[in-house]
Amino acid sequence: MIRKMFEEGIHLKKKYGADNVYDFSLGNPNVEHPEELKKELIDLACCTIPLKHGYTPNAGYPETREAIAQKIRQTTGVRITADHVIMSCGAGGALNVIFKSLLDPGDEVIVLTPFFVEYPFYIENYGGVVKFVKTREDFSPDVDAIAKAITRKTKAIIINSPNNPTGKVYSKKNIADLARMLREKSLARKKPVYLISDEPYVEIVYDHLTVPSILKAYSNSIVAYSYSKTLSLPGERIGYIAVHPKIYEVENLISALILCTRTLGFVNAPALMQRVVARLQHVAVDVGIYQKKRDLLCDGMAKAGYQFEKPQGAFYLFVKSPIRDDVEFVKILLKQNILAVPGSGFGGPGYFRIAFCVDDATIINSIPGFARAINECR
């Protein structure tokens, strides 16, 4: 769906000019990377150190892993060490390595809908079976529904907060309830249900919100992190896996993660970027810029009469389609030169996704088109 929109976008932009097309289809960070990033990159390029070193250890440079462990200790209080951190090629690479390490063929993984479109691929790559569980009306995890979906074959659940495509940040209580239920289930089954937390947006939150720590809440947890949004460098493929120090069979799991990093062909996370992020643990893009975009968009959409949950993080708005058929409504938006993605593509039919990581002008100028589209449906 996203790809179709992408191609449609190219077509429309050719026809009407890029300025007259409102492309909300791609989650590509558009806030400038922090100035520190450039400085450190030039410094590293000049001193040439990273290039001399050849292959890094498969798990990554010890200094980088220690810098990350230190930050996790500071922000969560969880006594994690460098040994529990494995550098990855972004969150996508991290999740593939995690699923390859955890899954036996036929193992079930719970995915909450609406979901990030790549999860089923990542799980099925390694013989896993996806079990979808709907979130509640406000897109928060429905702990009872998840509990009902857990079987003897359930190996893990994957969550994503702040969420793509909804912008939802799961509350501390919600996470605590989920963790309690998972602990009970793990005990009853005598084998753990792993909680995999996909956290590329964890620093992109609004209104001074903080995202509750998964590691703090549940010991059988694994975090997949990416610097793509925090530092606005998605194309560089740098992130990490952080494993709770008290996770079930911790040493075996870490060995498996390192082995799979190698055998899946990642070998190691890009070396130069490992050194860059080691120096930028406390740096992030200006989130206020995204917050302003969210507010511009939410104000305009509310005035136009759309219904939605205001996003608390990430840069997506998941809007109720004024008509039942979201694919049809996205076609109506297309007539206004607006590119959005049908919720059906994310397992959330009846909605559509707006990625608001675009110029403010695109948001402002699109609102009349959004208004005309909803009026057409009345």
Place this chain on the structure above:
Amino acid sequence: MIRKMFEEGIHLKKKYGADNVYDFSLGNPNVEHPEELKKELIDLACCTIPLKHGYTPNAGYPETREAIAQKIRQTTGVRITADHVIMSCGAGGALNVIFKSLLDPGDEVIVLTPFFVEYPFYIENYGGVVKFVKTREDFSPDVDAIAKAITRKTKAIIINSPNNPTGKVYSKKNIADLARMLREKSLARKKPVYLISDEPYVEIVYDHLTVPSILKAYSNSIVAYSYSKTLSLPGERIGYIAVHPKIYEVENLISALILCTRTLGFVNAPALMQRVVARLQHVAVDVGIYQKKRDLLCDGMAKAGYQFEKPQGAFYLFVKSPIRDDVEFVKILLKQNILAVPGSGFGGPGYFRIAFCVDDATIINSIPGFARAINECR
């Protein structure tokens, strides 16, 4: 095995000091990267272009793919375009993407022994079945033996020239014979046997040799390339897949390769390095430095009484073990503070591998130890 040696090496270096241990266990390029690399990297870091662009297309930047296609056209005459080139996270990433795209569970892939240790992982990751075929005494492909190993289930054969662990460069005639046999088999079976050529060492050749082009020889061929050795930047994970324009179902295959780049979590090859290599298509490390190391080593080993095929490329010497049991002989070398890897680890028992990408001094100073070790066996 390599890992065991690596750990043993750490232990010995602590005990005797790094200068007194001769570590030939790792294929880590040690020739300085070309000066142009640093210049372009600083230039790119300064102008910040790559960081602004966010995700690149999954297949890579069109400019980079075009620069590579142009070089392949120039050097081989094969009329390849940017569409046939897909950027990858090194050759390891490329091979995983290729096998994921080609293999159905149960498909057989022929691997020539001795072989690079990761191939079986890469193949089995996607349900493939490895069929080992021995090379001839001089480590060249035994076309008759390969022909006999081809069944209805054979999907592909992977070759690696210049070879790790033997340093062999396959001759033009040998490749032509292989290609002819594969064409006949493909015709007879009415489905192609793909020839996958893993070429990270293709620029690391000695005595003014050139490596015959696989693309030129056989149309159902796919090249996996890495810049790790050519530019001495192995940790950066940058390489490409090049597909013959006349390969069976070319468009389907290219779509599959791009999709698998995404779904395996690579998403795209690291963006900054894509831009770097686009500018360095005609640049390589000083191969003369490796050649000098090869000559130092071969002279010393011959004088000490060892038997081997002189490597024509790569930076490995595959030496006949003076005793039948290569693991045992590697232990004898260990007593001389020499770290080598038993051939058994590469499916080549009765041999051991020396990676000569080390300081000249390490080579020179190790020779007396090698001499003592062989004398101990007489």
